[in-house]
């Protein structure tokens with residue numbers, strides 16, 4: 001059975017915070033570091049649509065959604 005893992009690259013992140021608007025359950029923001037924070041790197045299936053939107057809308061292409069194996 002597959003699962004999903006959210007990955008953010010802080011070196012690419014430009015601090016737009018659009019991801020927080022698309023998927024606030026999954027993405028937070030570290031003001032001091034001026035970079036995205038992944039709050040839930042293995043989001044529930046019902047959040048995948050909003051995570052995919054955030055990944056697609058990130059202007060810095062700093063976000064990825066990776067398919068992983070998970071225990072059944």
Ligand code: SF4
Pocket residue numbers: 008012013014015016017018019020035036057058059060061062063
């Ligand atoms: S939308 Fe992209 S660039 Fe902006 S804070 Fe989120 S990850 Fe960083």
